Amino acid sequence: MEKITIAIDGFSSTGKSTIAKQLALKLAYVYVDSGAMYRAVTLFAMEKGYVSENNFLKDELINSLDFIHLKFIFNEELGFSEIYLNNKNVEKEIRTLEVSSFVSTIAEVSEVRRKLVEQQQKMGFAKGVVMDGRDIGTVVFPNAELKLFITASAEKRAQRRYDELIERGDKVSFYDILQNVQHRDHIDSTREDSPLVKADDAIEIDNSNLSLEEQFEMVYLLALDKISSI
Numbered sequence: 001m002e003k004i005t006i007a008i009d010g011f012s013s014t015g016k017s018t019i020a021k022q023l024a025l026k027l028a029y030v031y032v033d034s035g036a037m038y039r040a041v042t043l044f045a046m047e048k049g050y051v052s053e054n055n056f057l058k059d060e061l062i063n064s065l066d067f068i069h070l071k072f073i074f075n076e077e078l079g080f081s082e083i084y085l086n087n088k089n090v091e092k093e094i095r096t097l098e099v100s101s102f103v104s105t106i107a108e109v110s111e112v113r114r115k116l117v118e119q120q121q122k123m124g125f126a127k128g129v130v131m132d133g134r135d136i137g138t139v140v141f142p143n144a145e146l147k148l149f150i151t152a153s154a155e156k157r158a159q160r161r162y163d164e165l166i167e168r169g170d171k172v173s174f175y176d177i178l179q180n181v182q183h184r185d186h187i188d189s190t191r192e193d194s195p196l197v198k199a200d201d202a203i204e205i206d207n208s209n210l211s212l213e214e215q216f217e218m219v220y221l222l223a224l225d226k227i228s229s230i
C-alpha cells in the first residue's frame, strides 16, 4: 500500500502526540515528536546556563548549535521512539514544567528552527511518517497528504497536562500550568518565524469533548480514506 505523510499541528497540550503515536502504531509508520526536539534544545540551553528566568544568551546558543546532536531511538517496550540529546536519553527530563516555561522562547530562534526543520524533513523523506508539532503542515511538510489541526479549550488542555505531570509525581499547580499553556499559545501563534497557524488544507478537530477512542476512530478513518484514495 502507498505510504503517506501525516502532519498533526495544534495548540499546546491538545493531545497531538497521543493521536500521532496511536496512528503510527496502527499504520506501522514512524512517529516523530517535533516538540521533543525543541524541548531537548531547551534542556541543552538550560544546562549550559544560556537560558534562565531573566536571561537568554541567544548568540551563545546559536554558536553552539553544532554541538547539539539529537536522535530518536525506538523503545520496543513503550512502542514509540525516545529522544536522545548528545547520546543521553532525555525523554523524561524534557517534559518538566521548567522546560515548558522556556521552550517557546527557544523555538522562536530562526537558527534553531532551520536546524530542526532540516532534520525533520530528512526523517520524513521516505513518507510513512506521522509528525506532530506547530509548523508541520505549513513549513516542514507543506505537501503532506493528510493534515490535522487539533484544538481544545485552554482549561481542558491544562487539566490534561496537570493530570499527566501529577501522575509522573511532579509537584505542580493547575494555575501555573494553565498560565504556561496560555503563554506558549501566545508566543507560538504570534512569533515571526513559522507561527502556529492552521494550514488551508488542514482538517480542524476540536477534541474538548471527545474521548480518546472517539478521537482515534475519527483520525484513523481519515487516514485510511486518504491512503485508499492515492
Ligand code: CDP
Pocket: 011, 012, 013, 014, 017, 034, 035, 036, 038, 039, 100, 103, 104, 105, 107, 132, 133, 134, 135, 136, 184, 188
Ligand atoms: O506541551 P506540548 O506537547 O503541547 O508541546 P510540544 O509539542 O512538546 O512543543 C513544545 C514547544 O515547542 C511548543 O510550545 C513550541 O514552542 C515548540 N514547537 C515548535 O515551535 N514547533 C514545532 N514543530 C513543535 C514544537
